[in-house]
Amino acid sequence: MSQNLILAKQWCIAALLLAIGLSSHGCTDSASVSADVAVPLSSLTVTPGTLQPGFFANTTSYAVNAPTSAASVTVTAVPKDITTIVTINGTVTTQRSVSLGAPGSITTITIFLESQTGGETTYTVNVTRLLSSDNNLSALTVKVGTTNQTLVPDFDVDILDYTVNVDDANASSVTVSATKSDPNATIVINGQLTSSGQAIIPIGGPGAVTPVTIEVIAPNGSKKTYGITVNHLSDDNNLKDLKVEPGPLDPLFDKGTLSYTVNVATNIDNVTVTATLQNTAATMTINGQGTSSDQARDFPLGAAPSSLDINILVIAPNGSPNTYTIKVNRAAPSSNTNLSALLVTADPLNIPINHPVDLSNPQPYIVNVTTDVLIVTVTATLEDTTATMTVNGQGIISGAPSQLITLGDPGSDTPIIIEVRAQNLVDTRTYTIMVHREDPPPPPPPLP
Missing domain, CATH: 2.60.40 (Immunoglobulin-like)
Incomplete structure (x- = not known):
């Protein structure tokens, strides 16, 4: 010049x-x-x-x-x-x-x-x-061992910045090969002059980002710099947390434990699964549905009794997969027709007198009331509240008094029938109470 x-x-x-x-x-x-x-x-x-x-x-x-x-x-x-x-x-x-x-x-x-x-x-x-002003590269490659890595975008002489994603979790270095367009140009890679245009660049462990600069100096001294960002993709394919509602998980969640069981009651017809990625750059599907970290997914359950397998596939940024499995067991409908308590209340509208029934006694259960008692109520408590029951054909709520029941004449026995139907709608049980209304007292003897 x-x-x-x-x-x-x-x-x-x-x-x-x-x-x-x-x-x-x-x-x-x-x-x-x-x-x-x-x-x-x-x-x-x-x-x-x-x-x-x-x-x-x-x-x-x-x-x-x-x-x-x-x-x-x-x-x-x-x-x-x-x-x-x-x-x-x-x-x-x-x-x-x-x-x-x-x-x-x-x-x-x-x-x-x-x-x-x-x-x-x-x-x-x-x-x-004149000396050449050619400071271009004619080719650029990055390898891990002998395996070519993909440049993004594809190499073009006029594109200066590139990205390479290394998915080999064990890789500790990459080999960068830069071919100069003018053989008389010089190449400097990460500050080191290289006559061959090749350099071995150490990279960090999975998740590390390593910048590589390639400076091409033309014979006339003009310079051009190409850059490569080497992403050592993470191999983290773990979950950070996993929840199922209703739960709980068995065993308790641990990222290294892959199989879980959840037992739900027979009346549960749906569960919600929420999975949290440990590395948010990973991807996840739950039973084939693409799912982001912390996104809740609902899954309907089959008719009771039934089981549902829920598979959570986590794919690390480097492509390595990991699958967590949840087996949700929906219980069969209950066959429980037992009562846990039974009470007869005499004269409930005036001065109530409670007569607890000992369910261990044989039926019919005998309850004696005084002759002046005209009405009673029955309070039956279900052992399994998913069952239903009637008292003398009228539906009642577990633990709540029945309708008023009118007793017969003094000296008579009034039967009260309690029928319990289990949740499975198949099993039934009948409880019978016999309320005996005492005879009236004898009339006083005539006066002498």
């Missing part, structure tokens, strides 16, 4: 001197100017390239910058007098291809003109083959 500036500066000085008529002094190192050369050219071109300064017959020294891709240039020198003999680098010709040196080199081209009368003039062109 500095040479280009010098040449441009020298051309400007030469042009200024020409403008004020100083034809014999100036930038003699790059442009020789004469008021009237002996044997002039009418034109001079170098392809590819541009003469510096622009062609002027009396200017005999020039500079040309040729692109780095040019292995040669074509020089065309046309004399004003067609009888003039033109020699380009020793070959008599008005046009010649001249090979250039390596990028960065300067090749001097001499054009000698000789007229028929013996006059001579020499023009000189210094051709600089």
Whole structure:
């Protein structure tokens, strides 16, 4: 670049001197100017390239910058007098291809003109083959061992930033291979110069993120930086928590325990499962349904008795799976027709008198009340509150008094029938109470 500036500066000085008529002094190192050369050219071109300064017959020294891709240039020198003999680098010709040196080199081209009368003039062109500005990569790969990892996005010379997801939980390093477009460029990976374009980069354990920078320096010094973010994907496929409502889980939840049982009552027809991921970058399905962490899922149960398997599949960021299983057992309907307590209350509207019934006694249960008792109530308590019952055909609630029951005449027995139907609607049991109303007292003896 500095040479280009010098040449441009020298051309400007030469042009200024020409403008004020100083034809014999100036930038003699790059442009020789004469008021009237002996044997002039009418034109001079170098392809590819541009003469510096622009062609002027009396200017005999020039500079040309040729692109780095040019292995040669074509020089065309046309004399004003067609009888003039033109020699380009020793070959008599008005046009010649001249090979250039390596990028960065300067090749001097001499054009000698000789007229028929013996006059001579020499023009000189210094051709600089520019250093390459190519700071591109032509290929970029990342491997774990011998396995290629996927670049995201796919490599493109103009895309500078990439991501690589490493799913091998045991990987401790990646091999980065960068191929330079220009073999004369240099590559620096994570600050280390590498002639091969290859570097082994240590990476952290699962969950770690490792940045990789690849700096490409063109022969002319221009730089371009490519970046790779290496994500060592986590192998965490565990749950942090697991709940089932109604529960509880058996055994209690532990991330290392994969199988659980939940026993629910026969009247439960639905359970709700809530699973919490330990690593929220993992994915999860519950019985095939995509589910996010802490998202509740409802599952209907079959008719009692029944069992339902609930499978929770957790897939770690690196793809490794782990399955938790819950077996939900819905109990069969109860066959319990027992009473836990039975009470007869005499004269409940006035002065109630309670008569507890001993259920261990044989039936019918005998309850004796005084002759003045006209009505009673019965309070029956179910052992299993899912059962139902009636007293003398009228439905009652467990633990609540029945309707009023009218007793027969004094001295009579009034039966009370309690029928219990189990939850399964199959099993039944009948309890019978016999309430005996005492005879009235005998009349007093007549007065003497």
